[in-house]
Amino acid sequence: MNNRMDRHRQHKRGRWIALGVVIACLLGIFYGLNTIYRSVSSSLSDSYTKIHEKGGRPADAIIRKGQPISILLMGTDTGALDRTDKGRTDTMMLITVSKTKGIHLVSIPRDTMIAIPGLESTFPQKINSVYTFTNVSDTMSTISKYLNVPVDYFALVNMGGLEKLVDQIGGITVKSPLSFTFSTDTSHETGKNLYQFYKGKTTFRYAKDGVHFKTYHKMNGKAALAFTRMRYEDPRGDYGRTERQRLVIAQLVKQAKNPALLLNKTFMSSISKNLRTNLTTKDMLSLATEYYNPKKKVKAISVNETSLWYEGISFQVMPRLEQQRVTNELRSDLSLTHATTGPVLAGNPDKFTIPQAVSQVLYANTSSNSQAATSN
Known part of the structure; x- marks a missing residue:
């Protein structure tokens, strides 16, 4: 071992x-x-x-x-x-x-x-x-x-x-506590499948190719996963990520x-x-x-x-x-x-x-x- x-x-x-x-x-x-x-x-x-x-x-x-x-x-x-x-x-x-x-x-x-x-x-x-x-x-x-x-x-x-789960309930709306960019491919701020979340807003942007962004008003399952995964760019580290998890959980319970x-x-x-x-x-x-x-x-x-x-x-x-x-x-x-x-x-x-x-x-x-x- x-x-x-x-x-x-x-x-x-x-x-x-x-x-x-x-x-x-x-x-x-x-x-x-x-x-x-x-x-x-x-x-x-x-x-x-x-x-x-x-x-x-x-x-x-x-x-x-x-x-x-x-x-x-x-x-x-x-x-x-x-x-x-x-x-x-x-x-x-x-x-x-x-x-x-x-x-x-x-x-x-x-x-x-x-x-x-x-x-x-x-x-x-x-x-x-x-x-x-x-x-x-x-x-x-x-x-x-x-x-x-x-x-x-x-x-x-x-x-x-x-x-x-998120897709089954038709998506969720979550207000982001901070602004950050996150790629589900690289787990950093660059790459394909790139998400951009904004402090105090429920809208976010997504670009499959990492370049051409579109604005969305509701998170599907992939977006919710990206929103809760980011850790290294959060100044509060795990505590900040835990807060975002709780925000998603609250919306899941509500829905x-x-x-x-x-x-x-x-x-x-x-x-x-x-x-x-x-x-x-x-x-x-x-x-x-x-x-x-x-x-x-x-x-x-x-x-x-x-x-x-x-x-x-x-x-x-x-x-x-x-x-x-x-x-x-x-x-x-x-x-x-x-x-x-x-x-x-x-x-x-x-x-x-x-x-x-x-x-x-x-x-x-x-x-x-x-x-x-x-x-x-």
Whole structure:
């Protein structure tokens, strides 16, 4: 195994998909459209890939009791643009679903530095490489250990779903937070299939040949993918890209309120080919019929990390105080008692050495006593 797999330059093609596709496949979570959902459940049962990875709790029993659950949403950078390899989970979102508190989302930055449990000799790694090195089960376990919260279910989707989803709902209108030019061929400002977005405007320009531009008022799937992929020209880096992802997600949710656009057998069969999950159709129906609360909105919980270059690689480091704050939020959402957050950088601290520069970020604004108290 190459113990520096993630040292190579990240593939610059599409970086996120998970939530948009899962909105289609798990739409009942948001809108409780159980009647229509039942009409396509047989199609779903036959077409999406079910695997039997389990979290740390008897989640099916938890759903039967109506208690809060968690779902790890992972989007791989494969399945479109000619990518067919296993890929990395460049989108990772932990979603909590509660009858009383609604739906909360925690986006975990793809460049978050960790030591993969059981593979600490490969430290440092990025959290999006856990799946590449291991499997779905170990990825669920790593997130669970890192934040000290149970991960009950997962949904793993690839890039092949976003274009279909946006096109199926007839496109979306999004106001860009900044001006930028992006080629889906080169991932830079020049090349063919060139898009130009403008700050404060919903209109954008596109040139297939990179020269002759036309103006458009609504994004199709390819345009939405380009809008969310750009990273290197954004002065806010991953945080800016995350904002653009949220803008697209908000429009997807808004458009998806029309069930006729999505909940039909042809589309569900097509989109579900891009999905792997351990949620059964029965689980989905239970979430749709029992957990839906129209008065509870979807809430995004931000994660504040610090950028750090280490051995020529750009990482995001989550300070221990921030790690504890996120744990507190998630455990509260899941109606669990307060507990200390998970291990430093997720791995066994006896099996790897934390560089001083990283340690300074981890324990910023904490005393030596609090450092010792939270380092176990």
